[in-house]
Amino acid sequence: MTGVRPFVAAAVVLALVACRDGRQRVLRWGGDAEGGAPFVEADPADPSRVRGFDVEVAQTIARGLGRDAHFIQVQWSSIDQSVERGDFAIGLSGVEDTPARRVRHAVTIPYFEFREVLAVRTADRERFRHLADLRGRRVATLGATTAYDILLAARDSTGLIPVSYDDDVHPYSDLVAGRVDAVLLDHIIAERSLRRMRGQGFSIEPEPVARGCYVGVLASADGALRDSVNGVLREAMRDGTLERIFRHWAVWDESQGRLFERVLREAGDHASATRGTTRVASAVAYLPALARAAAMTALVSLLSMTLAVVVGLAVASARVYGPASLRTLATVYTEVIRGTPVLLQLFVIYYGLTSVVRLPALLAAVLGLGLNYAAYEAEIYRGALEAVSRPQLEAARTLGFSEVQILRLVRGPQALRYALAPMTNDFVALLKDSSLVSVITVVELTKQTAIYATNVGSWVVPGLLCATVYLAMSLPLARLARRLERRWSVA
Amino acid sequence: MTGTTLLTIEGLRLSYDGRVVLQALSLDVRRGEVVALMGLSGAGKTSALRAVAALAPFTAGRIDVHGFMLTPGRLRSQSQLQPLRRRVGLVFQTHALFEHLSALQNVALALTHVLGQTPEEAARAARALLDSLGVGARAAALPAQLSGGEAQRVAIARALAPDPALLLMDEPTAALDPARRGGLGRSLRQLAAGGRGLLVATHDVEFARAHADRLVILAEGTVVETGPPAEVLDRPGHGATRSLLSDGLD
Numbered sequence: 011m012t013g014v015r016p017f018v019a020a021a022v023v024l025a026l027v028a029c030r031d032g033r034q035r036v037l038r039w040g041g042d043a044e045g046g047a048p049f050v051e052a053d054p055a056d057p058s059r060v061r062g063f064d065v066e067v068a069q070t071i072a073r074g075l076g077r078d079a080h081f082i083q084v085q086w087s088s089i090d091q092s093v094e095r096g097d098f099a100i101g102l103s104g105v106e107d108t109p110a111r112r113v114r115h116a117v118t119i120p121y122f123e124f125r126e127v128l129a130v131r132t133a134d135r136e137r138f139r140h141l142a143d144l145r146g147r148r149v150a151t152l153g154a155t156t157a158y159d160i161l162l163a164a165r166d167s168t169g170l171i172p173v174s175y176d177d178d179v180h181p182y183s184d185l186v187a188g189r190v191d192a193v194l195l196d197h198i199i200a201e202r203s204l205r206r207m208r209g210q211g212f213s214i215e216p217e218p219v220a221r222g223c224y225v226g227v228l229a230s231a232d233g234a235l236r237d238s239v240n241g242v243l244r245e246a247m248r249d250g251t252l253e254r255i256f257r258h259w260a261v262w263d264e265s266q267g268r269l270f271e272r273v274l275r276e277a278g279d280h281a282s283a284t285r286g287t288t289r290v291a292s293a294v295a296y297l298p299a300l301a302r303a304a305a306m307t308a309l310v311s312l313l314s315m316t317l318a319v320v321v322g323l324a325v326a327s328a329r330v331y332g333p334a335s336l337r338t339l340a341t342v343y344t345e346v347i348r349g350t351p352v353l354l355q356l357f358v359i360y361y362g363l364t365s366v367v368r369l370p371a372l373l374a375a376v377l378g379l380g381l382n383y384a385a386y387e388a389e390i391y392r393g394a395l396e397a398v399s400r401p402q403l404e405a406a407r408t409l410g411f412s413e414v415q416i417l418r419l420v421r422g423p424q425a426l427r428y429a430l431a432p433m434t435n436d437f438v439a440l441l442k443d444s445s446l447v448s449v450i451t452v453v454e455l456t457k458q459t460a461i462y463a464t465n466v467g468s469w470v471v472p473g474l475l476c477a478t479v480y481l482a483m484s485l486p487l488a489r490l491a492r493r494l495e496r497r498w499s500v501a
Numbered sequence: 502m503t504g505t506t507l508l509t510i511e512g513l514r515l516s517y518d519g520r521v522v523l524q525a526l527s528l529d530v531r532r533g534e535v536v537a538l539m540g541l542s543g544a545g546k547t548s549a550l551r552a553v554a555a556l557a558p559f560t561a562g563r564i565d566v567h568g569f570m571l572t573p574g575r576l577r578s579q580s581q582l583q584p585l586r587r588r589v590g591l592v593f594q595t596h597a598l599f600e601h602l603s604a605l606q607n608v609a610l611a612l613t614h615v616l617g618q619t620p621e622e623a624a625r626a627a628r629a630l631l632d633s634l635g636v637g638a639r640a641a642a643l644p645a646q647l648s649g650g651e652a653q654r655v656a657i658a659r660a661l662a663p664d665p666a667l668l669l670m671d672e673p674t675a676a677l678d679p680a681r682r683g684g685l686g687r688s689l690r691q692l693a694a695g696g697r698g699l700l701v702a703t704h705d706v707e708f709a710r711a712h713a714d715r716l717v718i719l720a721e722g723t724v725v726e727t728g729p730p731a732e733v734l735d736r737p738g739h740g741a742t743r744s745l746l747s748d749g750l751d
């Protein structure tokens with residue numbers, strides 16, 4: 011037994027050394043494989059691995075630093091927060107070079123230049139050449155991107171309607187379906203979508219709306235590592251490694267060569283020029299957008315609740331008064347709606363029904379939330395109706411009231427009292443659930459806050475602002491519920 | 502004192518939850534008369550009242566409420582029952598006042614919405630009814646704010662609002678202390694003196710002895726004894742009556 015001990019100790023020490031060594035020799039990099047090719051995608055041959063030009067750029071950087079690249083999956087809109095948390099050393103996944111990002115994080119030199127291009131239905135190719143041609147039209151893009159900022163600016167100058175999506179596939183399918191009139195996104199994404207649709211359905215305007223660059227993003231404290239990465243990237247520009255990668259993924263064009271020349275001419279890095287002023291300025295700049303988003307949250311909630319109350323009353327009446335077949339139908343409705351996620355219901359109504367009816371996003375949002383909450387309201391009303399004592403209903407019958415009169419004069423008013431407090435609670439819940447409709451392109455308070463947070467690279471101020479607005483809307487309702495409950499529990 | 506027949510029940514047979522509650526009940530109530538329908542709990546007193554008020558169907562026999570005939574089988578619709586609703590009022594054991602309305606509104610509601618009176622007429626009539634029953638001062642109170650005795654008087658006023666000739670009452674003394682029983686009895690005698698007929702389901706022997714003109718003793722789903730209180734209660738001819746009496750002495 012004792013003879014074994016030194017070996018065990020040695021093995022433990024060796025393992026620790028190897029572990030420490032291993033951690034040093036690995037470069038953890040973050041990207042979003044959901045973004046897909048040619049950036050980062052799961053390898054069809056081996057889905058546990060990723061491939062794409064950003065994957066190869068990461069490998070080039072890792073090699074230059076004498077490390078092995080290790081991929082960490084992260085949601086695209088969370089790359090900045092994750093890198094700052096230390097989930098990985100560098101984020102590379104079509105990360106755009108923006109002033110706000112430079113203020114918040116350590117950003118590498120640009121390694122790829124993209125063009126923001128306008129995609130329109132082929133029939134509109136001549137009509138909509140520029141953003142200025144799209145007054146009053148819906149223009150889609152990915153939320154929290156430079157393209158979205160361009161659209162927001164254009165909303166004020168040209169009067170177009172920006173529509174933000176959570177992914178870069180549905181903007182193009184909705185363009186073809188006629189839900190939006192144009193899409194503004196990176197040319198790589200636009201061309202990929204066009205290939206997916208076999209060149210059918212829409213066209214890409216040749217004149218770019220703007221140009222931008224992809225960069226790597228590191229934690230603000232990682233300036234030294236960023237400088238090393240810049241060295242590696244410059245070398246890869248000089249020796250043709252980057253050109254080979256981009257050619258391999260068919261994204262090379264002459265503007266990349268010009269970018270490389272420009273970057274190699276400029277000495278040092280050009281970060282942190284604007285630090286300091288943008289924080290307050292960005293908060294103020296976002297206030298109107300937040301106010302609009304708060305109004306959207308209130309509108310969606312009010313309309314959804316109205317629908318929920320009307321449908322809920324109908325379903326509850328069917329369950330209490332209807333014949334057996336109607337009762338069954340109402341029960342099935344309630345159980346199906348309550349038994350499936352509201353997110354799924356929103357997707358089905360907005361995207362699933364596209365072949366049958368193309369609902370506008372706001373209408374789909376109100377329908378989805380309203381019909382979902384109707385099931386819960388129906389249960390409240392049914393319970394409230396059944397809570398009115400039977401002898402009262404019989405007494406009303408002996409007095410000669412008709413069934414409709416009994417509902418209107420005796421049962422309804424009392425049921426309303428039982429239902430009002432839980433209804434108000436539901437409305438508070440609906441106010442918060444309305445944040446779910448951002449998945450079908452409605453920009454409400456939470457979505458706008460997420461965009462804001464991505465833009466300034468922090469959740470602290472946006473989160474506090476957003477929470478304040480929600481509380482300002484829900485606290486009075488909660489108070490109202492308590493007051494109603496108190497008043498009517500005495501009576 | 503007694504006049505035309507207001508209620509005739511013949512051979513009433515009635516089941517509840519698959520159990521036969523009444524086998525063959527026959528009785529009548531005349532104008533100006535207080536009839537006490539007596540029996541132990543579960544004897545079918547309430548079921549008989551509910552059948553007369555057309556709240557529950559019955560399987561055999563017939564009920565004639567001052568010319569309006571109820572027949573076995575399914576209940577008729579509310580609109581078909583309108584003539585019956587004018588002829589008969591029912592005071593529930595639990596009073597069953599409309600909890601969201603004041604005493605006055607409880608009484609006035611049927612006057613406006615069933616009889617078509619203006620709100621002013623209805624309020625006047627309702628107040629007069631409450632006054633006549635001694636609860637005019639409580640007109641603005643909600644049911645939850647009324648005592649048991651007050652609630653019962655409001656319930657009587659409400660049942661009388663459509664001016665029915667026949668008034669049914671289910672266990673009216675259940676929630677009353679002895680002093681208030683006397684007051685209730687006097688009110689019922691007044692109503693009878695005013696030309697109404699009253700059928701009162703009760704197992705309160707003393708109340709029946711003091712205020713009823715006639716007793717009908719129910720047992721095993723049928724009438725086992727009937728007659729003036731003194732006759733029936735002093736010389737009980739049936740075991741059920743004797744059980745009632747020993748119950749009352751508890």
